[in-house]
Every structure is written in C-alpha cells, then in structure tokens.
Amino acid sequence: MAVEPMAGQPAAHCEDLVKVFRSATGETHALRGIGLEMRPGSLTVVAGPSGSGKSSLLTMLAARDRPSAGTLSVLGRDVGVASTRDLRGLRRRRIGFVPQRSATAVFPHLRAVDQVRQVAAWRGARGRARAQDALAAVGLSERADHLPAALSGGEQQRLAVAIALVGSPELVVADEPTAELDHANADLVLAALLDAAAAGAAVVISSHDERILHRGDRLLRLRHGVLSSETTLRDTTAVIDATGRLQLPPDLLVRFPSRRVVIEDDGGVVRLRAPEEES
Numbered sequence: 001m002a003v004e005p006m007a008g009q010p011a012a013h014c015e016d017l018v019k020v021f022r023s024a025t026g027e028t029h030a031l032r033g034i035g036l037e038m039r040p041g042s043l044t045v046v047a048g049p050s051g052s053g054k055s056s057l058l059t060m061l062a063a064r065d066r067p068s069a070g071t072l073s074v075l076g077r078d079v080g081v082a083s084t085r086d087l088r089g090l091r092r093r094r095i096g097f098v099p100q101r102s103a104t105a106v107f108p109h110l111r112a113v114d115q116v117r118q119v120a121a122w123r124g125a126r127g128r129a130r131a132q133d134a135l136a137a138v139g140l141s142e143r144a145d146h147l148p149a150a151l152s153g154g155e156q157q158r159l160a161v162a163i164a165l166v167g168s169p170e171l172v173v174a175d176e177p178t179a180e181l182d183h184a185n186a187d188l189v190l191a192a193l194l195d196a197a198a199a200g201a202a203v204v205i206s207s208h209d210e211r212i213l214h215r216g217d218r219l220l221r222l223r224h225g226v227l228s229s230e231t232t233l234r235d236t237t238a239v240i241d242a243t244g245r246l247q248l249p250p251d252l253l254v255r256f257p258s259r260r261v262v263i264e265d266d267g268g269v270v271r272l273r274a275p276e277e278e279s
C-alpha cells in the first residue's frame, strides 16, 4: 500500500540544527548547525567518519531527541516544543526507526511475527499476512515463530527493519541497518528500504558501507557535526539488486503504470519502454 504523505511538504526539515551533549567532563558539540529537508518518496544516505554526528542527526530526525538549538520539524510537529506525549504518538504510528543497536528495537518476549503484527496494529495495519510479508521482505519467513533470543545478530537486525517498515510509516530512519549483514542480506534490506521510498516514504539511513553509499537518491556527508557535501544520485542511475530486480526512481516509475516493461536490446544500448508505447 502506498503511503500518502502531506502533499508537497517535507517529511522532516531542520535549520541550524545544533546538538550539544553535556556531561560531568564537559560538552560535546555533536551537531553544529545542520540544514536539510527529507522529501517523501526518496532515500537519503548519511555517511561520515565515526563520531561525525550521524546517529545524533538520525535520532533527532526520528523525533527521539530534541535539538539544543535551531529548528526541527518532523511530520508537521516542531520537535523542540511538541509535548512528549505527542512525539510518542508520532513515533509509534508514523515513524519507522532502526536504532544503531538494533537489538534494542525488538521485544525479547514476543515471537518475530507477533511483534511485527503488534507494531502493524499500532499503525492501523492489521493481519498476520501483512506481518509475514514484512518478514519475507527481509528474508525472515523461516524465522517467523522464533523468539529474538533464538535469532542471530544479523537476523535481529533484519527483524528490526521489518518492524520499522511494516504498515508503511511516512518516515523511516535506519541507523546503519546493514552493519551486521553479509552482502546478500544487505542487498535485501536495501531493496526493502528502496521499496518503501518508491511507495512514498521519506527514508534516511546512515552507512559506512561503500557499496551502499551511492544507491539512494542523495548522499549527505557529515564531518565534525556539519554537512560537508550533498550529492544527488539516482536521477541518472537505477538500482539492480542481487536477484536482477530493477529499482527505478519514483519519477521514472510513473511512466510504467501497468508495471510491465518491454526490454529492447540492440546490442549496445538496452532500452526500457512501457508496453503501451510505440516502439
């Protein structure tokens, strides 16, 4: 099911965003003035060295922490001033979040399928079939009836991704969601995140994985708490996953309303056209 974000509105937006952590030993300026927009229907990758502020930024974009200064708006709420209760409701129903320590996102006492179902219900999407689909998308069908303690670290990470994506939340924030995965499973998780973006969600992930950095719509690089570069990507490239599925950017996808494609191979250039178009 495609999500229906607020027309024309960014899912998240910040200006001069600052995060300062204070402790007995002093202050850490994790973010020093970030300005960006998260648009529905796109996947943004945030990269940067360890300690550059990726987790701090993603945690705030997921409305799980408040800015020290600057403005942050998430799904129409001003995160600096919104009530705790309001933000909790937003997080539960409209934001999918995979924390860096993904094991903390799973409920230890519920079988995989039951916890995906529970989160789906919070988002107004009921039914075992939907939970099974979410698990299948990350290759966990065979583990549906297991408790988290019986899952490997990588399987728990994929379960956390299934929980984040089920019920089509408008905003999906995933902090290094492929960190514990081999190439095949990382591709599966990335394909699921790209599918969510193609269905209309605003998706942001952080990654250190060179294979993943260039596979979103946009790559943001952080350095010492500031954005050091922003590269727009998928406007000229599309992604082919390990099974041969081609992921078109949303603006091209609309040109294939029947979701069927004629492939013309003239030996040099491969062309794709909708079957209803003249060759």
Ligand SMILES: Nc1ncnc2c1ncn2[C@@H]1O[C@H](COP(=O)(O)OP(=O)(O)OP(=O)(O)O)[C@@H](O)[C@H]1O
Pocket: 021, 022, 023, 028, 029, 030, 048, 049, 050, 051, 052, 053, 054, 055, 056, 057, 100
């Ligand atoms: N809760 C906290 N209390 C104090 N300092 C913190 C806290 N969280 C993060 N920091 C500090 O803020 C800075 C940015 O940390 P952050 O976790 O955002 O970086 P990161 O780019 O995600 O790093 P990594 O790639 O290692 O996960 C670091 O110097 C870190 O030590």
